[in-house]
Amino acid sequence: MTDEATKESTQTAETMIRLENLSKVFPAQDEPAVDDLSMDIYEGEIVVLVGPSGCGKTTTMKMINRLIEPSSGRIFLQGEDVTKVNSDKLRRRIGYVIQQIGLFPHMTIADNIATVPKMLGWDKERISDRTDELLETVGIDLSYRDRYPKELSGGQRQRIGVARAMAADPSVLLMDEPFGAIDPITRDRLQDEFLRLQREIKKTIVFVTHDIDEAIKMGDRIAILKQQSKIAQYDTPEKILTDPADDFVADFIGGGASIKRLSLSTVEDIEPADWPVASLTDSHERVQEKMQSSGKGYVLLLDDQNRPSRWVGAEDIERSDTSLEEAGRPAVAIVEASSSLYNTLDTMITSYKGSAIVVDEKGRYQGVVDFDTVLEAINAMRPEEQTRDRAKRDVQARDGGR
Amino acid sequence: MTSQTKISTDPQGTARLLRYLAMPIFLGLACLALYLYVSSQKLDSIEQRSLNPSAIIEQTGRLIELAGISTLIVVVLAVTTGILLTRPYTRRVTPFVIGLANIGQAVPSIGLLALFALTWGFGFWPAIVALVAYSFLSILRNTMVGLQQVDRSTIEAARGMGMTKLAVLFRIELPLAVPIILAGIRTALIINVGTATLVTFIGAGGLGEMINNAIRLDRTVVLITASGLTAILALFIDWLASVAEDILRPRGL
Numbered sequence: 001m002t003d004e005a006t007k008e009s010t011q012t013a014e015t016m017i018r019l020e021n022l023s024k025v026f027p028a029q030d031e032p033a034v035d036d037l038s039m040d041i042y043e044g045e046i047v048v049l050v051g052p053s054g055c056g057k058t059t060t061m062k063m064i065n066r067l068i069e070p071s072s073g074r075i076f077l078q079g080e081d082v083t084k085v086n087s088d089k090l091r092r093r094i095g096y097v098i099q100q101i102g103l104f105p106h107m108t109i110a111d112n113i114a115t116v117p118k119m120l121g122w123d124k125e126r127i128s129d130r131t132d133e134l135l136e137t138v139g140i141d142l143s144y145r146d147r148y149p150k151e152l153s154g155g156q157r158q159r160i161g162v163a164r165a166m167a168a169d170p171s172v173l174l175m176d177e178p179f180g181a182i183d184p185i186t187r188d189r190l191q192d193e194f195l196r197l198q199r200e201i202k203k204t205i206v207f208v209t210h211d212i213d214e215a216i217k218m219g220d221r222i223a224i225l226k227q228q229s230k231i232a233q234y235d236t237p238e239k240i241l242t243d244p245a246d247d248f249v250a251d252f253i254g255g256g257a258s259i260k261r262l263s264l265s266t267v268e269d270i271e272p273a274d275w276p277v278a279s280l281t282d283s284h285e286r287v288q289e290k291m292q293s294s295g296k297g298y299v300l301l302l303d304d305q306n307r308p309s310r311w312v313g314a315e316d317i318e319r320s321d322t323s324l325e326e327a328g329r330p331a332v333a334i335v336e337a338s339s340s341l342y343n344t345l346d347t348m349i350t351s352y353k354g355s356a357i358v359v360d361e362k363g364r365y366q367g368v369v370d371f372d373t374v375l376e377a378i379n380a381m382r383p384e385e386q387t388r389d390r391a392k393r394d395v396q397a398r399d400g401g402r
Numbered sequence: 403m404t405s406q407t408k409i410s411t412d413p414q415g416t417a418r419l420l421r422y423l424a425m426p427i428f429l430g431l432a433c434l435a436l437y438l439y440v441s442s443q444k445l446d447s448i449e450q451r452s453l454n455p456s457a458i459i460e461q462t463g464r465l466i467e468l469a470g471i472s473t474l475i476v477v478v479l480a481v482t483t484g485i486l487l488t489r490p491y492t493r494r495v496t497p498f499v500i501g502l503a504n505i506g507q508a509v510p511s512i513g514l515l516a517l518f519a520l521t522w523g524f525g526f527w528p529a530i531v532a533l534v535a536y537s538f539l540s541i542l543r544n545t546m547v548g549l550q551q552v553d554r555s556t557i558e559a560a561r562g563m564g565m566t567k568l569a570v571l572f573r574i575e576l577p578l579a580v581p582i583i584l585a586g587i588r589t590a591l592i593i594n595v596g597t598a599t600l601v602t603f604i605g606a607g608g609l610g611e612m613i614n615n616a617i618r619l620d621r622t623v624v625l626i627t628a629s630g631l632t633a634i635l636a637l638f639i640d641w642l643a644s645v646a647e648d649i650l651r652p653r654g655l
Contacts (some may be wrong), residue, residue: 065562067558067561067562088564088565088566089564090564091561091563091564092563092564093564096559096562096563098555098558098562099555100553100555100559101555102553102555102556102557102558102559102560102562103556103559104556104559104560104574104652104653105556105578105655106578106652106654106655107654115560115563115564115565116564119563119564119569120567148654149654149655150654150655161559164563165563174562179523237441369609386591394425
């Protein structure tokens with residue numbers, strides 16, 4: 001796993017948010033919406049609250065910034081009891097992103113982002129610098145500064161929503177289904193972008209979703225909630241997938257838990273198979289030689305910039321009348337090194353020879369993976385996981401076994 | 403009533419300018435036509451007493467005064483009431499207030515004027531009170547609708563970032579409700595110009611008095627002048643309101 005180190009370190013990091021016996025009973029309702037919830041969220045980790053609709057996950061999140069006042073229990077932020085402090089001031093310390101984004105339509109993008117810094121009384125220059133910095137961070141061109149939200153696409157609005165939440169550099173971000181209303185392709189890209197961003201900014205993030213796949217992708221730890229926000233399991237995605245605490249968790253994960261595990265590792269993590277490669281400009285004899293010495297039936301031809309170009313087999317090379325540029329088949333089934341094993345496997349299944357070509361972000365050849373190499377990696381995951389579980393149990397024992 | 407003539411946002415400057423200028427040009431021509439018509443007539447002494455610049459200006463001024471002051475008062479009262487009635491803690495009284503405002507508008511204007519005259523006597527201020535009661539609903543309703551149509555998620559985002567309730571009202575809710583509130587104010591203004599011609603019956607003067615006298619004394623020239631001026635004034639005020647709507651609408655909406 002790539003984030004092994006970070007995940008391990010969050011286990012030992014200090015507690016950023018502590019919820020203590022938190023309950024919420026709405027007026028005119030017999031059953032509490034949230035019943036006696038306690039949990040710790042460590043600094044710098046993404047904790048995903050996931051559960052069926054109506055389980056109280058959003059209510060739980062909104063109690064952290066007290067948009068919903070808890071009926072009983074206490075909330076601690078960086079060790080400080082914030083259950084009774086001024087809630088408006090508290091919220092200015094906590095970033096907040098919602099599904100509908102809620103940009104202010106009558107304010108420019110810059111003014112939207114400046115909302116919290118203005119309330120905190122920053123001077124103009126500092127606000128302006130910070131706005132530019134954030135637009136760059138979320139990948140929006142500076143020329144959008146003075147535009148209005150309606151001129152932006154859904155994905156751009158979501159990015160501005162995130163930028164606005166981070167404006168005053170809060171250490172905690174609350175995100176309520178932030179990618180819920182976005183088309184699947186854009187959502188996937190925004191999720192990737194956000195994870196990349198999080199690696200730099202290392203905020204403590206509480207993320208609410210009803211989508212277990214999103215939870216697995218985004219979460220350092222996942223809290224699976226039953227009705228009334230009762231924690232069914234609170235653990236890393238790997239642990240939840242391999243060792244669900246009860247039937248509720250197993251049902252909620254749904255079928256294909258082992259397949260879902262594959263989305264947690266990237267193709268970078270596995271050793272690519274040794275595959276013969278040659279250049280498009282090589283002679284037919286040289287290519288043939290390479291194929292024979294490797295013992296494989298196919299050779300991958302690369303162009304002058306090292307990008308995969310064509311697959312050629314023995315019979316293609318024997319026909320010396322066709323140039324290498326036209327021989328064989330075009331090289332498809334290409335994945336980037338940062339792709340998950342899940343996506344890689346998917347690409348391999350639909351590919352011609354059951355293998356996928358791995359490239360770097362510039363499209364340059366890195367290696368080839370086939371079913372054998374992936375299977376090997378899957379087998380290798382098991383012992384690795386057990387050691388990690390043991391490490392975590394040690395941490396939990398030290399923390400008083402919560 | 404022209405409150406529904408929504409002006410499309412036209413990017414072309416010239417088309418926009420033409421649209422802005424068309425109405426004043428038309429009204430100017432109408433004034434000119436009226437003037438030429440009156441000049442061509444031989445006026446008797448009664449007509450001369452009504453149709454001289456100082457009398458016309460005085461009566462027109464009175465009408466503007468009536469419509470202007472009543473609209474100003476009703477804007478303050480109805481917008482404030484509208485804000486209060488959309489707060490969560492007033493949810494129970496809202497239907498009653500709306501019902502009351504409905505009565506104000508449902509009763510025929512002349513009847514309402516008579517009622518107020520009977521209660522408070524004749525004159526300028528009872529007329530103002532009647533005009534306020536009559537146009538209250540259109541602003542109240544638009545204020546409430548304008549505030550209620552503000553996206554809940556926008557308000558939630560604002561609250562979630564730490565804006566106080568008052569800041570949300572003044573920086574988010576009211577600006578976003580401005581276009582709809584302005585449409586209500588425009589309607590109220592037009593209602594008040596129209597109804598203000600009737601207040602002559604409770605002795606508050608204005609162009610309505612000229613019309614009324616002309617009918618009673620059977621002076622067609624005076625009748626045409628006074629009613630023509632009333633129509634021109636009403637259209638001009640509506641035009642002013644439409645320009646104001648365009649200018650005051652927040653950008654980005």
